[in-house]
Amino acid sequence: MIKITKFGGSSVANAIQFQKVKNIISADESRRFVVISAAGKAGEDKNKITDLLYLCRAHVDYHVDYHGIFGMIKERFLRIKKELGLSVEIEDELNELEDKLPGISTDELVSRGEYFTSKMMADYLGFPFVDAKDVIRFNYDGSVDFEATGNALNVELLKNDRFVLPGFYGSLPDGTIKVLSRGGSDITGSILAKCLHADMYENWTDVSGFMMADPRIIENPCHIDRITYAELRELSYMGASVLHEDAVFPVKEANIPINVLNTNKPEDPGTIILDHIEPSEKDHRITGIAGRKGFAAFTLYKQHMVEDVSFLSKCIDVFAKYGVSVEHMPTGIDSASMVVKEKDVASRIYDIIADLREAVNPDDIKYVNNISIVACVGRNMATRVGTSGRLFTALGEEHVNVKLIIQAFDEINILVGVATEDFEKAIKAIYGNFVRSVK
Ligand code: ASP
Numbered sequence: 001m002i003k004i005t006k007f008g009g010s011s012v013a014n015a016i017q018f019q020k021v022k023n024i025i026s027a028d029e030s031r032r033f034v035v036i037s038a039a040g041k042a043g044e045d046k047n048k049i050t051d052l053l054y055l056c057r058a059h060v061d062y063h064v065d066y067h068g069i070f071g072m073i074k075e076r077f078l079r080i081k082k083e084l085g086l087s088v089e090i091e092d093e094l095n096e097l098e099d100k101l102p103g104i105s106t107d108e109l110v111s112r113g114e115y116f117t118s119k120m121m122a123d124y125l126g127f128p129f130v131d132a133k134d135v136i137r138f139n140y141d142g143s144v145d146f147e148a149t150g151n152a153l154n155v156e157l158l159k160n161d162r163f164v165l166p167g168f169y170g171s172l173p174d175g176t177i178k179v180l181s182r183g184g185s186d187i188t189g190s191i192l193a194k195c196l197h198a199d200m201y202e203n204w205t206d207v208s209g210f211m212m213a214d215p216r217i218i219e220n221p222c223h224i225d226r227i228t229y230a231e232l233r234e235l236s237y238m239g240a241s242v243l244h245e246d247a248v249f250p251v252k253e254a255n256i257p258i259n260v261l262n263t264n265k266p267e268d269p270g271t272i273i274l275d276h277i278e279p280s281e282k283d284h285r286i287t288g289i290a291g292r293k294g295f296a297a298f299t300l301y302k303q304h305m306v307e308d309v310s311f312l313s314k315c316i317d318v319f320a321k322y323g324v325s326v327e328h329m330p331t332g333i334d335s336a337s338m339v340v341k342e343k344d345v346a347s348r349i350y351d352i353i354a355d356l357r358e359a360v361n362p363d364d365i366k367y368v369n370n371i372s373i374v375a376c377v378g379r380n381m382a383t384r385v386g387t388s389g390r391l392f393t394a395l396g397e398e399h400v401n402v403k404l405i406i407q408a409f410d411e412i413n414i415l416v417g418v419a420t421e422d423f424e425k426a427i428k429a430i431y432g433n434f435v436r437s438v439k
Helices: 014-026 049-061 068-086 091-103 106-125 146-159 186-196 228-238 246-255 311-323 344-359 386-399 422-436
Strands: 001-008 030-037 163-166 169-171 175-179 201-203 226-227 258-264 271-274 288-301 333-340 364-377 403-408 413-419
Touching: 001 049, 014 030, 014 068, 014 106, 030 106, 030 186, 049 068, 049 091, 068 091, 068 106, 091 106, 106 163, 106 169, 106 175, 146 186, 146 246, 163 186, 186 246, 186 413, 201 344, 226 228, 228 246, 228 271, 228 288, 246 258, 288 344, 288 413, 288 422, 311 333, 333 344, 344 364, 344 413, 364 403, 364 422, 386 403, 386 413, 386 422, 413 422
Parallel strands: 001 030, 001 201, 030 163, 201 258, 226 271
Antiparallel strands: 169 175, 258 271, 288 333, 288 364, 364 413, 403 413
């Protein structure tokens, strides 16, 4: 059995967190391949090392002295080292980094958070350290070169049957360091799981998996025990962010389950993410509710619109010209609404309207903002009749006006657009009807 065990920044923020990681690793012999983020926030430690490293870069760019900020980074690492009594040599490397800092690339600089945190963790666990620049390989376009990564990992496996690997970075074909997007250590864990054909990818963080709704809106929401990748994508897009959204792709292809667990409460059940889950009468009809504020809609009216074969594509081209993605597009016979993120269009509403007029000559255009979208997600909705009926009854009973309705044929997700002032009320109404009543 091979488990990839990835620990996020809060799990490695200080010596106490390091001890929790060690307990988790020692509790299970299959936890042999460990991926580590840069020390993040926890308790007294209010800064993420990665943020401080980016801040050093900004200081250099604006010709401001960076040694004060760098001193905070050094102090943090050396404190962890001292408190755990580690022997790994990092002082010289830290001093060297401080001296050469203005001359190195941003990617190399910010990758050092993971590098130093992992070196210390390897020493603490008594595991070999493997540098991500030697095994995680990218193509020049930034995509992962799975073949080269797999080969490099196989070479490593001939030498070691366990190791600690820093997350977040790897190297380009010419050897230069390249980082993933923020939160990217989740993706490193997933790449490793795929390349080592792991049985399980454990992602240890500071929450016990996923909840059915945002605890800031629903007090003490039910825990989600199991969720499919597709459901998770829908919920994450709508704001339920625990895992980096690109982390599911490598493991999904290889059909490896992800278990999201809590380093601070290792005994809590996590949430298992799987490719496919057989429908069961025992499961809730819905898996989760999430939502996002900040949408706007342009609605175009034109007689005989439905007969104009290029009407919609011409509209989308206008938004594309401004780099704006049309996220949803409900249509009537003679009208169509283009739903977009308000922040993407806020400064260019009149230009977009003028271009739409020129492109399709509509009879009228209306712009509405302050829309929120609530997503009700569940694999079991397709197999049980009456879900949407209950959903709209629940909203109606709470006097929530539904402005927009979207459901695709796979029936995994029903999206409703409401005025932003009704956002929380809508989530409470749906949760109250499908899960349990809320005050
Ligand atoms: N340290 C990086 C960040 O803060 C990557 C990670 O933690 O996953 O974004």
